[in-house]
Amino acid sequence: MKIALVVPNFRWSNWDKNTLWHYIPYNLCLLASSIQDVVDVKIIDAYKENMSEEEFSDRIKGFDLVGITVLFDQYGTSGHIAARIAKQMGAKVVMGGVYATTNSEKVIQDENVDYVIIGEGEYVFKDLVSRLAFGEEIPKSTLIGNRIYSLDGLPLPAYQYLDMDKYINSAERKSIDSPRVFPYARIMTSRGCPIGCCFCQVETIAGSMFRPRSAENVLNEIQWLKDTYGIKSLIFDDDNLLHDKKRATDLFQGMIDRKLVLPWLSIGLAVFKLDEDLIKLMRRSGCEYFAVAIESGTKRVLKEIINKPISFDYAKKMVKFAREQGIYVAANFIIGFPTETWDEIRETIRFAEELDVDYAKIFHLVPLPHTRAWDLCERENAFNGNNDFVWSKGNIETKDWTANDLTILRAYEWDRINFSNSVKRERTRKMMGVTEEELGDIRRNTLRNACNLVGVK
DSSP states (O other): OEEEEEEOOGGGSSOOTTOOOOOOOHHHHHHHHHHTTTSEEEEEETTTTTOOHHHHHHHTTTOSEEEEEOSSGGGHHHHHHHHHHHHHTTOEEEEESHHHHHSHHHHHTSTTOOEEEEEOOHHHHHHHHHHHHTTOOOOSEEEEEOOOSOGGGSOOOOGGGSOHHHHHSOOSSOOTTSOSSSSEEEEOOEEOOSSOOTTOOHHHHHOSSOEEOOHHHHHHHHHHHHHHHOOOEEEEOOSOTTSSHHHHHHHHHHHHHTTOOOOEEEEEEOGGGOOHHHHHHHHHHTEEEEEEEEEOSOHHIIIIIIOOOOOHHHHHHHHHHHHHTTOEEEEEEEEOOTTOOHHHHHHHHHHHHHTTOSEEEEEEOOOOTTSHHHHHHHHTTOSTTOOOOOSSSOOOOOSSOOHHHHHHHHHHHHHHHHHSSHHHHHHHHHHHTOOHHHHHHHHHHHHHHHHHHHTOO
16 A cells, blocks of 8 residues: 655645745654554655645655645645645545644545544554555544653654755755754654643644653654754754753753753743753753743733733843843744734833843734634634634734734834844844845845735835
8 A cells, every 4th residue: 555645835825925934744754654564655745845736746646545734724725735636646535734633624524535633643544544554445534633642652753755855954044043053853842732822723733731752752862863864953843842841951961961962942932931040951952042932011911811921020031041141032922912902012012122032023913713812803803804814914903903003013113123233133143144135135025025915115
């Protein structure tokens, strides 16, 4: 039995050219590891190779089963296009991953999809494949992947099915959270999140229970990545890298003890899990960058809407200390929640500046299905008849502000906060690995894009 595990080309859908992902299909490589002893498997990444539909059709000829994963809800259309093409080629089709998990009823209605897997697919997918390989006729169905609590029992990702050089030796764009050195690897050390932020789908996708891999298990993977692929830097993709402080301490100390100190970064740490001793250890283990997820600069929005236990004074203290240790610190903010007033939005902008990070990221709210933020938008009629996903320009509005207001505000305040200070500007330029001219182009293009989105010349 021949199986193709595929990433569709997200550009086939309503793709935003401003969203480029450093995406290594780690999930498909885990699936490949789980079935490679049962069937003939291949991974096809149509996004990475920017395939046309015709090229994709040629590549999946002769496969008995095509498994499709879609990274975000916004790109769901690309998954359905891949399913149509696979069915035309005579294959059975199974879809899993984030989009299928959060939109399973919609996906199973697609005549080109035979099976939908909800949740974690490593074991349920292997069972499906084994049954099909032995000739069992399985009717169209939705399969539930139960939570995996012993993550140490999962195999290493089967990266041998990728042309790894294309993934680990370059990035889609230059940004502050790009890999520090090439070749690099991305790594997940846990699943699930107990925090419960209103805008996040992780509870639906991976549950609210924190399920970690052991520090030893993670260290063994880092060692394997270094020995096998020669990696020289890491990106930790976890939502909760620091949730268990003892495990985090064991991991970072283990990197030091096992001579696995590599430049590493993390794109969304919980600031309330940081302390000075941990920050010093992180720095010694190779941390050069992290972003803290602050979200809002107003206590009401944090408590009544987002549900995040942020202390502004503690955040300032941790940011200041981390920067003194030589770590480049960014902070993530979100504006544009239903019931959030214009004054509260401006308060968040003020705190983003007051926090004095190296770099402030200012996002508008993108409501996702099966989140409390989505439900709040519906209750407040904030969608105003448009609940399509829009990354660069928001799709909700209130009596206080419109999506256009936020698009312009966040672009110009992003530029003012991050680049008015010449010292910060120079440090950011170096972090991005760009020339002064290139940085100027990035800034101008960002502002022009915002103006174009709202129809301002």
